[in-house]
Amino acid sequence: MRVIVPPIKSQGIKTKLVPWIHALVPAVRGRWIEPFLGTGVVAFNSGFRKALLSDINPHVIRFYQKVKEREITPSSVRRFLETEGQQLREASEDGYAYFRLVKNRFNTSQNPLDFLFLSRTGFNGMMRFNRNGEWNIPFCQKPDRFNRSYITKIVNQVHDVACLIQPEWEFIVAPFEKVIPLATKDDIIYCDPPYLGRYVDYFSGWTDEDEKRLFDLLCKTPARFILSTWHHNDFRENLMIHKLWNKFNIVTRDHFYHSGGKIENRRAIVEALIFNFSANIRIHNYGVEPKPEQLVLFEERVEYITQQLSRADIV
Numbered sequence: 251m252r253v254i255v256p257p258i259k260s261q262g263i264k265t266k267l268v269p270w271i272h273a274l275v276p277a278v279r280g281r282w283i284e285p286f287l288g289t290g291v292v293a294f295n296s297g298f299r300k301a302l303l304s305d306i307n308p309h310v311i312r313f314y315q316k317v318k319e320r321e322i323t324p325s326s327v328r329r330f331l332e333t334e335g336q337q338l339r340e341a342s343e344d345g346y347a348y349f350r351l352v353k354n355r356f357n358t359s360q361n362p363l364d365f366l367f368l369s370r371t372g373f374n375g376m377m378r379f380n381r382n383g384e385w386n387i388p389f390c391q392k393p394d395r396f397n398r399s400y401i402t403k404i405v406n407q408v409h410d411v412a413c414l415i416q417p418e419w420e421f422i423v424a425p426f427e428k429v430i431p432l433a434t435k436d437d438i439i440y441c442d443p444p445y446l447g448r449y450v451d452y453f454s455g456w457t458d459e460d461e462k463r464l465f466d467l468l469c470k471t472p473a474r475f476i477l478s479t480w481h482h483n484d485f486r487e488n489l490m491i492h493k494l495w496n497k498f499n500i501v502t503r504d505h506f507y508h509s510g511g512k513i514e515n516r517r518a519i520v521e522a523l524i525f526n527f528s529a530n531i532r533i534h535n536y537g538v539e540p541k542p543e544q545l546v547l548f549e550e551r552v553e554y555i556t557q558q559l560s561r562a563d564i565v
């Protein structure tokens with residue numbers, strides 16, 4: 251399965267876990283509903299023609315809505331990053347002076363292209379905001395960040411995402427408490443909330459109470475759901491598995507990814523998928539089968555979008 255990587259970066263992105271997640275997705279007639287969109291990597295690879303995609307982070311939603319509306323295109327991203335990248339290279343303090351300028355500009359204007367710039371120049375790929383909703387991650391200290399090949403990589407990602415976003419995909423800014431009750435029995439809900447106790451940032455934090463509210467809503471939904479969380483690592487277990495989620499089906503997988511800015515937080519972890527339907531799979535490290543309809547959908551949209559974008563937009 252070819253995994254489409256989105257242009258927005260964040261720690262904890264599920265790129266390497268996408269085939270595992272989608273191998274579990276049951277056949278449903280309704281929508282793909284995702285209350286914690288984040289970077290969007292799971293949704294963009296879902297193969298669904300109808301989707302309700304939400305997050306409380308307005309910057310993520312605004313960026314992808316602008317891509318859907320063709321206000322952000324591959325060519326506009328290339329022009330922006332070439333201009334901003336040159337300013338970054340030439341700025342004082344090894345680029346930090348210009349990073350600070352863009353950060354202050356974004357905190358005032360909330361321009362989605364500035365958001366893209368910050369997500370690519372923030373330290374260690376982290377995304378964090380303060381209580382006032384302002385960007386709160388320092389510079390990655392790479393003034394040459396936007397070299398030609400890196401810009402082309404991002405432009406290609408914008409192009410791929412533009413090809414995958416369907417006309418019947420709806421992007422909204424809303425908390426999960428308002429999104430999950432909208433699901434019907436024909437829908438599939440995928441939840442990737444912040445991992446409690448795992449040093450993963452979210453737009454406004456995540457608490458035991460948040461996890462309990464999510465549990466209560468998923469217990470009541472008529473839809474099928476899949477929840478991503480962590481199961482355990484070498485040092486401790488996710489206590490919420492035993493407190494809440496054990497009433498549902500659980501499969502696990504060994505995984506390694508950076509889950510914090512500190513070296514000691516970068517360790518192997520056992521991921522868990524929790525779901526409320528039957529699946530004939532092994533409970534740990536099961537294999538995955540590619541779903542050809544996902545690639546077909548992508549190819550259809552590439553052809554469709556290619557006919558609409560100018561040749562300058564195609565990379």
